[in-house]
Structure formats: structure tokens, C-alpha cells
Amino acid sequence: MIRRCGRLLHKTKVRSHCPTEELRDFGLPNATWNKNLKDLYNKFLELSKNGSWKRIPSHNTIAHHLQGIGKRMFLRNLDSDGLGFEYCMFYNKDERRMVCLFQPGPYLEGPPGYAHGGCIATIIDSTAGAGAVYTCGSVMTANLNITYFKPVPLGCTLFVDSHVDKIEGRKVYSSCHIQSYDGVILHAEASALFIKANH
């Protein structure tokens, strides 16, 4: 059993923590991105030209963002592109919005052909969480409520749009919608409560 696991791990190139590994920005286009993802990415690059939006670099540790000691980030734990969470984020400071352009790969399957609900929760938590971090510093998720409206086909392009709605002391209230790349299908919506670090 362990040997079988070992072979599987080897085949799928699951990453182990390697502090000397070269830092790579995964939020840049690669050969596995489909046309819709590339088009949305280019649209947001264009919107970034006047400074309203900013592309957020995405490494395989969060040390870059939080000046801490990062190990391996959950969303960036596969070496091969396109298999898991393929995404990039853009932040708009004035609007307190973080958007994520997301293409769920085949290893995120739940129901046959569709993304697992847990990976949808992960991308919502990460997008809204990153929005809260960029708006007011280090946070922890205290509460996350999701309504799933339509299943998400693997390999499609999603537009994840989060917004910091309200800040009350250490409490940061956010909302998030997941739509198809063209805005036609609303796949899920969520509300989240983040608590700012107590320091």
C-alpha cells in the first residue's frame, strides 16, 4: 500500500518542501491555459495599465506576501501545470476587490466531469482571503458560507469576484461570486468573515 502510494506520488510529481527551490510566479500564462482564461487575463492586464487593477504574483509559498516562513501553498502543490488549481489574481485597491481567473484541472474532480465542491470553497476562501489580506493585512477565516447553484465543468474558465464589504474592528466581512468567464452562469455565491491578526 505504502509502495503503491510512493509510486503514485512519484508519477504525479507531488511537491515536497524544498527551501532552495527557485521562486516561480505561477500566476502567469502557461501552455495549459485555455483561450478564455488567456482572454480574461489580457483584459485585466489592459485594465491594470492605468493602475486601477494590479496583478498579484502567485508563488508556491505565501512568504512573498506575508514576510513569513512559507512552506508549500495548498493551491500550488503540483509540479505539472494544468492539473490542479490554474489561476491568477488581480486586486483593485479603491474598490477593495480581488478577482481570480480560475481554470479547474482534472485532479479537482468531484462528480464525474465536474469540480469538487471543496475546491470551489478553496478558491473562494483564497480569493476573498487574499482580498482581505491586501485590504487590511494578515487574517484568518472564521466563517465561510457558500451556496452552489450550478456545477462547474472541469477545464472551464471561471471568474471569481470578491469584495470586502465591511470592516468592524478586527472583523472583515466579504462577499464572493463565481461566474462563468462570460458572466452568463452564476455557479456559486458566498459570504465570509475574516478576523484580523491580533497584534
Ligand SMILES: CCCCCCCCCCCCCC(=O)SCCNC(=O)CCNC(=O)[C@H](O)C(C)(C)COP(=O)(O)OP(=O)(O)OC[C@H]1O[C@@H](n2cnc3c(N)ncnc32)[C@H](O)[C@@H]1OP(=O)(O)O
Ligand atoms: C495570490 C495571492 C495570495 C495572497 C496571499 C495570502 C493568501 C491568504 C489566503 C488566506 C485564505 C486562507 C485562510 C485560511 O485558510 S485560514 C485557516 C482556516 N481558519 C482557521 O483555522 C481559523 C480557526 N479559528 C481561529 O483561529 C480563531 O477562532 C479566530 C482567529 C478566527 C478568532 O479568534 P481570536 O481569538 O483571534 O478572536 P476572538 O475570539 O477574540 O474574536 C474576535 C471577534 O471575532 C468574532 N468571531 C470570531 N470567530 C467568529 C466566528 N466564527 N463567527 C462569528 N464571529 C466570530 C468574535 O465574536 C469577536 O467579535 P467581537 O466580540 O469583537 O465583536
